[in-house]
Amino acid sequence: MTKVRSLFLTALMVMSVFAGATAFAGTAVADEHDRTIENGNVVYQGQVGQVSADTNDEVTLNKGKDGEDGFEDSYSTGSSGLINISTAGLEPGFYNLSGAGTDFHFQVVEQSFDVSADSTTIMDDSDDQTVTFSIDDSNREDFNVSVYSEDITDDENEVIDSDSGMHEESDGKHELTADFSEYDLSPGTYNVTVSVDDTSASQTFEITVEEGGSASSSFDSSVYNVPRGDIVPVTVNLENTDSATAIVGSDEANFNMSVDVTDNDDDGEVTFWLNTYETTDSNADNVIYAGDESDDDVSATWNTNNLSEPLAVTSGDIVYELETYTNSENPDDVSSLSVEPRNTGSAQTWVSPDEGAESPSELTELITQRSNVAYGDKVVVQVKDTSGIYGALTGANDLSSVDGLSMTVEEDEPEPNTAADSFDTTDDGVKIMDDGANQSLYLIIETDNLEIGEEDLMGDWTATFTVDEEYAVSPDEKQSVSTTFTVEEPTLDLNEGNDVSVANSDNQTIAGTTNLAPGTSVNVQARSSGIFFKNQDITVSEDGSFSSMFDFSEYDNGTEFSATASAAGAESVSVDGVLNQNAGGEEEPTTTTTTTTTTTTTTEEPTETTEEPTETTEEPTETTETTETTEDTETTSNDDGQPGFGVAISVVALLAAALLALRREN
Structure with missing residues (x-):
């Protein structure tokens, strides 16, 4: 317009x-x-x-x-x-x-105008050929909106549908439903524009008309298994329709419910959840419902009276049938529900750094299985392979609201003549987190947020999970599982308390250990006053070690420094350090060479006619090489540094020359 x-x-x-x-x-x-x-x-x-x-x-x-x-x-x-x-x-x-x-x-x-459609697909033989457009955002209030499609009407100005007094979603009326059923649309794609009547603001959608077929529905499994007292998801697949009705149970089993499902996100399926613990509730929507994050609609009704106790285990004559219908009197598909006995499981201890986890998946990324915990970290008690409790825990912040379930933690060795300290899920610093999909219940204990003081908390503790006869899905007798843990003072150790010697080069490691939970952040510093300050945040490994790496290549050999490790809740530790160019490297071997030379000189008597033979005796040269762990090479010789011969030989030669001169003079 x-x-x-x-x-x-x-x-x-x-x-x-x-x-x-x-x-x-x-x-x-x-x-x-x-x-x-x-x-x-x-x-x-x-x-x-x-x-x-x-x-x-x-x-x-x-x-x-x-x-x-x-x-x-x-x-x-x-x-x-x-x-x-x-x-x-x-x-x-x-x-x-x-x-x-x-x-x-x-x-x-310019008017901002952000619009979304609940569906962009229409079946050509469907009785419902409507699309609902929602104004999600606009910088204007109270305006009129119309829907046009030249592809459908052959006239760009013909209004298919309109409404007045529109606002963005948070401020009032924001939806407009356009009905295309009167146009007898053939399969294909059509451009549909939603436009503000008096401004240039508009948004265009591609609406696809698909060739219809017979509507049908089916279950995604031929049998659904669930422990008694737990929750089971049931998925209904939809074809050529966005709605169906499922029947859960039967009159013969004295348990019969109808479930109307509507697919609102066009993914062709709807999942509803059956809480077998809540079957005593007369409000059917508390027994069968959609997931928390689902856009689909699920509406349940009782066809029989609600039960007097949680849904019974299937055995013998007790069978729970499931049927799903669209438009026919006969079911499109059938399945069955198998309810099994519950189990208490076992318990084990984990530790976690002092970080928050909002879901079981986040928690399992943080925890490490260990029984000793540093004060300030979290103890995580896992009751694993336990079942039949998750229906009762829906919406529960602790176990006090469920009769027959309890989790207590008690010190092992109380002081003489005193009662043992203890706490449970209702105390400050304690919370529960259930993971029914993986059959685990977690008790998370913040050691520095309990009413019990730090000094009294040190030592051994036992955590016990109990299911007794008062629980609605009661065992034949009281069942308990337990695990132990020890609370310790947080400690840090750097280089086993020894001085640090690292090379003046890059990639030099300064390491230590701690009893803080793996994943905890530790800060390591290397400081040499007026020369350098290096700082690195690292996390504790699963074995309790931590290792930092620094580059000292710009600094002189022999530079002294101090190394410090610190972490929240623990006392920092420091050791001395020095840059040593030989640190961490292999040294060259020391070679020692010994050379011994002996020379004998022959002297002729000039007055005699008989020439004495010259006798020359050479002592063999002896060389000894010794390998030392030093970079220097040391050579030992008996020539005292004189060329040709040593001092002793020179003296002998001079005496011989003097005697010869004296004989000639005589």
């Missing part, structure tokens, strides 16, 4: 220019407007605003609050003194009007 009105106004303006019909523009056009425009008004883009001015004069529209951003348009007021301004072609922003007694500004704003 906005587009048609804009074209109409444009045509009139063109006619007025060429025909000189100023009076026509100022009178007949004045009837086509959405609102009046006065000083400071907000006009939504696409609206036509009417301005009152002096007659037979001109009004100028300029951009900007003061009209200083340039010319936009001009208008003749005619004999009526009224002009209409279409904002469809105006950019959002401020505009100024002047002339003919006007001098004010107004603002053009």
Whole structure:
């Protein structure tokens, strides 16, 4: 409609220019407007605003609050003194009007318009061919909306459906349901536009019409198993329909309920949950219901009276049948429900860092199986493989609201002549979390949030889960399972208390251990006053160790520093450290070489005719190599550093020369 009105106004303006019909523009056009425009008004883009001015004069529209951003348009007021301004072609922003007694500004704003459809599929043979459009968000209140589709009507201006007084979802009426059944749509895809009547805001959807077939429904399993007292999901598959009716039980079993299901999210299925513990409730919707996060509709009714106790175990003559129907008198599909005896299971202990978990899946990511826990961490007691309790725990914050179920924690060695300290699920610092899908019940104990003080909490404790004869799904006799844990002072240890020696290079490790829960954050610092400060947050590993890595490659060998480890709730520890270029590396072997040389000199007597043979004796050179764990090489020799021969040999040679000279003189 906005587009048609804009074209109409444009045509009139063109006619007025060429025909000189100023009076026509100022009178007949004045009837086509959405609102009046006065000083400071907000006009939504696409609206036509009417301005009152002096007659037979001109009004100028300029951009900007003061009209200083340039010319936009001009208008003749005619004999009526009224002009209409279409904002469809105006950019959002401020505009100024002047002339003919006007001098004010107004603002053009784009209307935000976010729409969703409950379904974009229609079956060509369905009795229900409606689509509900919901206005999720808009910056405007109280406006009219229409649905158009030129693909369907062959006329872009024909309204399929409309409604007035619309708002965004949180502020009032926000839904418009369009019925396409009168158009006899063939299979195919059609563009459908939801538009605000007086602005440019609109949103277009692709609506698919599918060839229909016979409607049918079916169960996703031929048998559903559930422990007595627990909750079982049942899924109904839908084909060529979005609704069906399921029958649970039978008159013969004295348990019979009808369940109407509607698929609202177009995924072709609806899941309902049957709580076998709550079958004593006369309100059928407390027995069978949709999941918390489901968009589907589930409505249950009793066909028999509600039961006097939770649904009985199937055996022998007791059989619970399931049937699902669409439009026929005969069921589309059948299944059965098997109710089994419950089980108490066993218990075990885990620890968790002091972090919150909102769901069982988050909790299992945090916990580590261990029986010793540092004060400040959480003890997590898991009762595993337990069943028949989860229907009773629906909506329960503790076990006090369920007769026959209890969980108590008691110290093993109380002080002499005193009663043992204890607590249960009702105490501060204690909560339960159930995971029926995995048959686990968790007791989460915040050790630093109990009424029992830190000193009294130190030591051994036993947690016991009990199912007794008062429980509605009672065992033949009282059943209990238990597990133990020990609360300790939180401790940190860095490098086993020894000084740290690391190389002045990158990737150097400083490590330690703690009894804090794996996953706890530990801060490790390395500080050398005036030289460097290094800091790293790391998490404790499953074995209680932690390891930080630093880069010391920019600093000198021999630089001293201190290393500190700290964590919330534990006393920090520090050790001394030094940068040692040899730390962590393999050293070169030391080689020791010993060389021994012996030389004998022969002396001739000149006065004798007989020449004594020269006797030369050479002692073999002896070399000894010894491997040492040092980088230096040490060589040992008997030549005292003199070339050729040693000092002793030199003295002997000099004496021999002196004797020879004396004989010659004689």
